[in-house]
Structure formats: structure tokens, C-alpha cells
Amino acid sequence: MDREELKEKHFATICVHGSGGPDPVTRAINTPIYQSSTFAFLNAKEGAQLFAGEKEGYIYTRLGNPTQAALEREMAFLEGGEKALALSSGMAAAVTAILALVKTGESIVASNTLYGGTHKLFRELMPRLGIEVIEVDATDPANIDKAMRKDTRLVYLETPANPTLTIVDIAACSEVAHRHGAKVIVDNTFATPYFQRPLELGADIVLHSATKYIGGHGDTIGGILIGDAEFIDVARGEILRDLGGCISPFNAWLLLRGLKTLPVRMERHAFNAMRIAKYLAFHPKVQRVWYPGLTTHPQHELAKKQMSGFGGMITFEVKGGREAAVKLLDSVKLITLAVSLGDVDTLIEHPASMTHSTYSPEELAECGITEGMIRLSVGIEHVNDLIDDLSQALRQI
Ligand code: LCS
Numbered sequence: 001m002d003r004e005e006l007k008e009k010h011f012a013t014i015c016v017h018g019s020g021g022p023d024p025v026t027r028a029i030n031t032p033i034y035q036s037s038t039f040a041f042l043n044a045k046e047g048a049q050l051f052a053g054e055k056e057g058y059i060y061t062r063l064g065n066p067t068q069a070a071l072e073r074e075m076a077f078l079e080g081g082e083k084a085l086a087l088s089s090g091m092a093a094a095v096t097a098i099l100a101l102v103k104t105g106e107s108i109v110a111s112n113t114l115y116g117g118t119h120k121l122f123r124e125l126m127p128r129l130g131i132e133v134i135e136v137d138a139t140d141p142a143n144i145d146k147a148m149r150k151d152t153r154l155v156y157l158e159t160p161a162n163p164t165l166t167i168v169d170i171a172a173c174s175e176v177a178h179r180h181g182a183k184v185i186v187d188n189t190f191a192t193p194y195f196q197r198p199l200e201l202g203a204d205i206v207l208h209s210a211t212k213y214i215g216g217h218g219d220t221i222g223g224i225l226i227g228d229a230e231f232i233d234v235a236r237g238e239i240l241r242d243l244g245g246c247i248s249p250f251n252a253w254l255l256l257r258g259l260k261t262l263p264v265r266m267e268r269h270a271f272n273a274m275r276i277a278k279y280l281a282f283h284p285k286v287q288r289v290w291y292p293g294l295t296t297h298p299q300h301e302l303a304k305k306q307m308s309g310f311g312g313m314i315t316f317e318v319k320g321g322r323e324a325a326v327k328l329l330d331s332v333k334l335i336t337l338a339v340s341l342g343d344v345d346t347l348i349e350h351p352a353s354m355t356h357s358t359y360s361p362e363e364l365a366e367c368g369i370t371e372g373m374i375r376l377s378v379g380i381e382h383v384n385d386l387i388d389d390l391s392q393a394l395r396q397i
Contacts (some may be wrong), residue, residue, distance in 0.1 A: 001017060001021070002325050003077075006018060006077075006216070011078070011193075011194060011263060012263040012264075014074075014077055014078060015074075015078070015259050015260055015261075015262050015263055016260050018073070018074040018077045018078065018259075019031050019073060019074040019256050019259075020072040020073055020074075022072050025392075028086065028259075028265050030256075030258055031066070031070040031253065032055050032066075032067070033064045033067055033249050033250050033253045034065050034249050035178075035249050035250060036060050036061065036249075037060065037064075038060050038256075038325065039057070039058040039059060039060070043239075044124035053354075055225070057251045059250065059378075060190055061077065061078055061246060062240070062241070062244055062246045063236070063240075063241060063246075064236070065246075065249050065252070066250045066254070067249040067250075067253050068246070068247055068249065069281055070252070070256055071084075071224070071247075071252045071253075071255050071256050071259075072084040072085060072086050072224075072324075073225050073309075074256065075208075075226055075259075076327075078193040078259070078262075079188070079193045079197060079198075079199055079206045079226040080193075080197055080199050080200055080228035081199050081206065081227050081228065082227070082228045082229045082232070083226070083227065083229050083232035083233075084224055084225060084226040084227075085224070085225045085232050085235050085236050085240065086222065086223070086246075086247045086252055086255070087211070087222070087223040087224065087225070087245045087246065087247055088221065088222065088246060088247050088248075088318055089209070089211065089221045089222065089223045089245070090115075090117075090187075090189065090207070090208065090209025090210070090211060090212075090221075090222075090223040091117055091118075091121065091209075091223065092223050092243070092245030093207050093209070093223030093224060093225050093245075093384060094118055094121060094187075094207060094223075095121065095125075095210070095243065095245070096225065096235050096240055096243060096245060097185055097205060097207060097225050097235060098126070098131070098154065098156075099239045099243070099342040100194075100231060100234045100235040100239045101153055101154050101183055102131050102153045102154050102237065103131075104129060104130035105151065106131060106132055106151045106152070107131065107132040107133070107134060107151050107152045107153070108122070108126070108131060108132070108133045108134070108152065108153070108154045108155070108156055108236050109133075109134050109135075109136060109144055109147045109148055109152055109154070109155050109156070109177075109182070110120050110122055110133055110134070110135050110136075110138075110156040110341075111135070111136065111137075111138035111156070111157050111158055111159070111161065111168055112135040112136055112137055112138070112157070112363075112366060112367050113158070113161035113164050113166045113367040113368075113369075114135075114156075114158045114161060114162065114187075115158065115162040115187070115189075115209070115355065115362045116162075116351075116355045116356040116358040116359060117190045117355075117358065118156075118323055119356075119358050119363075120136075120137045120159065120185070120358040122135065122156075123229055123358070125273045132337045132395065133156075134147045134152075137366075137367075138157060138173060139166060139167070139168055139169075139298075139299065140169040141168075141169060141172040141173045141175075142179065144173055145174045145176045145179075145180075148176070148177075148180040148182065151275060152182050153183065154177075154182055154183050154184075154185060155173060155174075155176070155182050155184045155185070156178035156184075156185050156187075157170065157173055157184065157185065157186050157187065157203075158186070158187035158189075158190075158300055159186065159187075159190075159191075159196075159350035160190040160191060160303070160311060160313065161190075162189075162190065162313075162316050162341075162351075162356075162375075163313075163351040163355060163356060163369065163373070163375040164290055164315060164367060164368055164369060165190075165290045165291065165292055165304045165313060165314075165315055166237070166298075166299065166367070166368075167292060167297075167302050167307075168299075169302055169304070169306070170184075170186055170196075170198050170201040170202060170203055170306055171202045171306070173199045174201065174202030174203050174319065175202065176205075178210070183205065183231075183325075184203040184204050184205070185203070185204070185205045185206075185207055186203040186205070186206055186207070187207045187208075187209075188207065188208055189208050189209045189212050189314055189342070190205075190212075190311055190341075191307055191311055192213045192214065192262060192266060193206075194263055194266040194308075194309070195266060195270070195307045195309040195310070196260055196306060196307045196308070197312055199226070199227075201306055204227055204228070204230070204231070205225060205226065205227040205231060206225070206226040206227070207222060207223070207224070207225055208224045208226075209223055210222035210223055210224050211223075211340065211342070212253050212340065212341050212342030213257050213260060213262065213265070213266065213269075213312075213342035214258055214262070214342075215254055215258040215342075216261065216262065216265050216342060216344060216345070217254075217258060217343060217344055218340060218343035218345060220251045220254040220255065221251065222247050222251050222252070222254075222255050223245075223247075223333075224255075228255070228284060228337070237289040243349075245340065248327050254267055256299070266309065266311070266312070267309075268302070268380040269311065269312025269342075269370065269379070269380060270293075270309045270310055270311055270312055270380055271383070272312065272378045272379070272380065272381075272383040272386060273291060273293070273310065273312045273313065273314055273378040274291070274293050274310065275383045275387070276314060276376070276378055276383065276386060276387060276390070277289050277291035277293065277294055277295065278294070279387050279390070280314070280316050280337065280390070281294060281296070283394060285318055285319055285320075285394045285397050286316050286317070286318055286319070286325070286394075287316075287317040287318065287319050287372065288316065288317045289299065289314065289315075289316040289317075290314070290315040290316065291310065291313075291314045291315075292307065292310040293310030305342070306326055310380075312342070312377060312378045313341060313345070313376070313377055313378070314339045314373065314375075314376045314378060315373060315375050315376070316371045316373070316374055316376070317370055317372045317374070318372050318374060318394075319368075319372070319397060320372065320395075320397060321371045321372045322352070322353075322371035322372065324352055324372060324397045325371065325372050325373070325374050326350070327396055327397045328348075328374060328393050328394060328396070328397055329348060329349075329350055329374065331392070331393035331396040332348055332389055332390070332393045332397075333389055333392070333393075334346070334381070334385055334386065334388075334389040335347070335348050335376075335386065335390070335393075336348070336390050337349065339354055339355050340351075340377070341375075341377035342377060343365045343377065343379060344379050344380045344381075345379045345381070346376065346377065346379035346381060347376075347377040347379070347388055348374060348375070348377075349374070349375050350374060350375075350377050351369050351373055351374075352364055352370070352371050352373060352374070355375070356369055
């Protein structure tokens with residue numbers, strides 16, 4: 001089926017068929033792994049034309065590769081963007097996107113609750129490059145408005161945020177950013193395009209740590225940017241080309257394989273997460289639960305408006321602070337104590353000492369990350385087995 005016809009189909013159908021159909025050379029129904037660093041030119045004239053951009057084609061895998069291209073086509077399709085660029089990791093995607101949009105002496109306004117690695121990038125490497133990042137509580141778009149300066153080129157949002165699951169209003173924040181002439185990046189890692197489509201809400205660029213739900217199986221690292229052709233061409237031609245954070249063809253292929261089952265996995269992640277969130281909410285040893293699908297979540301109404309499902313991530317606080325949290329982490333048997341998220345396996349971790357150890361104690365307090373807080377990436381195991389494991393581990397506290 002051609003892409004125009006496929007456009008009319010449902011998301012799940014595009015996930016299975018969207019990478020471009022049978023391989024044009026061999027008719028293999030799955031995109032082959034083009035495990036080649038370089039591509040032969042027909043003759044010297046063609047080589048020169050490819051370098052001059054006068055002819056389309058592959059030159060060298062840092063600049064493009066058919067397996068990467070299939071992943072990029074599919075992700076652009078799923079997020080509703082013109083083009084995409086696959087990169088070696090989510091962090092490579094963040095740096096590549098920022099350098100494509102922001103120069104030394106300019107600034108970024110960002111939400112203050114972010115993956116700890118992104119926060120470190122904003123606090124350390126970006127200032128070293130002369131790019132100031134102002135972090136604000138973006139749950140009130142007026143805070144973004146106040147922080148915007150003449151030299152602000154970018155508003156960087158992560159929603160739902162890691163690890164507090166804070167939701168920011170993509171449409172309202174994009175309106176503020178655009179009024180000030182800035183672009184908007186939304187890190188859509190937690191929701192995936194299955195549950196949230198930021199470009200339709202007004203954002204300019206979507207970023208993924210594809211390591212997570214896009215791959216889904218905990219077996220690869222990758223990142224993806226989706227946006228308009230002008231942005232993606234600059235990100236590829238001017239930044240990736242120099243920075244070199246390209247994805248390997250094999251990792252691109254693993255992500256393509258993961259995408260085929262994205263809707264099925266997300267449905268199960270979300271089903272399990274809702275059941276576990278409700279279980280934890282009534283547990284006597286649990287102080288508080290953050291899950292966008294619970295009516296007690298501070299932005300539940302906004303989550304209902306801008307997302308079509310609430311995802312597979314839960315954060316909860318146990319009574320008894322750090323000591324109780326550590327006891328729980330050391331007591332789970334089926335659930336794995338590990339960072340990362342979005343895998344078919346359920347993973348548990350302690351943000352304050354692990355993924356968000358890059359935040360100072362003051363910054364942790366500002367975005368509400370406490371010592372007793374635990375993050376659960378709910379997998380696709382049978383939910384009763386997960387609840388049994390949490391139940392026995394909570395008894396150990
Ligand atoms: N954005 C979000 C929301 C993330 O959670 C992560 C990684 C990244 C970007 C960076 O992507 P990467 O380079 O790792 O592909 N989050 C991690 C986490 O919570 N635990 O381990 C990694």
C-alpha cells in the first residue's frame with residue numbers, strides 16, 4: 001500500500017506497515033540491516049553530485065543509511081511530522097536539536113522537571129558553550145512567559161516529566177513560545193506518539209529517547225527527532241555531520257522491529273499501570289502516588305485533554321523516607337532494580353540517588369523529588385504477579 005493510502009489507516013496499522021513496505025531491492029518484507037559504513041558511487045561524477053546535494057542517495061552511514069531512513073520515515077509518519085532524524089541516543093538527539101536551533105550567547109527556557117541527564121546537560125555543557133538555560137515550573141505557562149528574553153530561541157518541555165509525571169500544557173506553552181519567536185521541543189519519551197502527539201498540539205519538534213518504549217525490549221539505545229524539513233535538514237547536515245551521533249543500522253533495525261508492536265505494548269503498559277497505581281494508592285505503607293490516570297494527579301484534567309492514554313510510568317512515595325525506599329528496592333524479586341524505562345520487563349529505581357542524582361538537594365525539593373520516592377516502569381507481565389511482588393516487598397518495610 002502506498003504512503004498516501006496508508007495515511008488514512010489507523011495508528012496500529014501504520015506501526016506494522018509504515019516503514020516503507022518490502023525492500024525495493026530484494027522484496028524482503030522487513031527492512032534489511034544495511035550494515036555498511038559506506039556506499040559505492042557509480043562514477044566520480046555521481047560521487048561529486050551526491051556530495052554537492054545535486055542527487056539523492058547514500059554516501060556514508062554517519063550521513064544516512066537505508067535502515068536508518070526506514071526508521072525515520074516511520075517515526076515522521078507516527079508523530080505527524082515532515083521528516084525525522086534517528087540518532088545514537090536520546091541525549092545525542094537533545095544536543096543535536098539544541099545546536100541546530102541555538103547559538104552561543106542565546107538562551108533556552110526549559111521546564112524544571114526533566115530526565116536527570118537532560119538537566120545535567122542544561123546545567124553543565126550548555127553553559128560551557130555559552131548557552132544559558134533557565135528552568136521554570138512550566139505547569140504554569142505564565143512562568144515561561146516571564147522567563148522569555150530577546151535571546152531565547154527555544155522552549156524545552158518534557159511531559160509527562162521524568163520522574164514526577166508532571167504534565168505541562170503543550171498547546172499553551174507553544175503559544176507563549178511562538179509569541180516570543182522561539183521554537184518548542186517536546187520530549188515525548190514517556191507518552192510515545194500512541195498516547196500523545198505534540199506536533200498536533202502546536203510544538204515544533206518532538207524528541208524521543210527511543211531506548212525506551214519505541215524499542216520496548218531493553219536491548220538498544222537510540223534517539224529520534226521529528227520536525228519540519230528545514231529543521232531536520234539543518235540537524236542532519238550541519239550538526240549530526242560534525243557531532244557524529246549517528247545510530248548504527250542494527251540499532252535502527254531493532255527500533256523498527258519494536259515499533260511494530262508499540263500499540264499492543266502501550267495498551268498493556270497502561271492497563272497494568274492503572275491497576276498498580278490504584279493498588280498503591282490504597283496501600284497503608286504508601287504516602288502518595290503520581291499517575292496521570294488517577295483523579296488525584298494534580299494535572300489529571302490536562303492529561304485527559306492532551307493525551308489519549310496515561311502510559312506505563314508510576315511514581316510513588318513510601319512512608320519512612322529513604323530507608324523505607326531502599327528496603328523496598330532491595331526486596332523486589334520479580335521486578336528488576338534498574339534504571340531505564342519502557343521495557344517489557346518491569347523496572348524499579350530511586351530517582352533521588354539514581355536517575356536524578358544530577359539535581360542538587362535544593363533542585364530536588366523544587367520539583368518535588370523526595371527521598372522516599374520510587375519510580376516504577378510498569379512492564380507487560382501479568383499484573384497480578386507484579387502486584388504480588390510489590391505486596392511482598394512492601395511487607396518488608
Ligand atoms: N529523555 C527522557 C525523558 C529520558 O528518560 C531519557 C533517559 C533521555 C531523554 C535520554 O535518553 P538516552 O540517551 O538514555 O537514550 N532516561 C533514563 C532513565 O530514566 N533512566 O535511565 C535513562
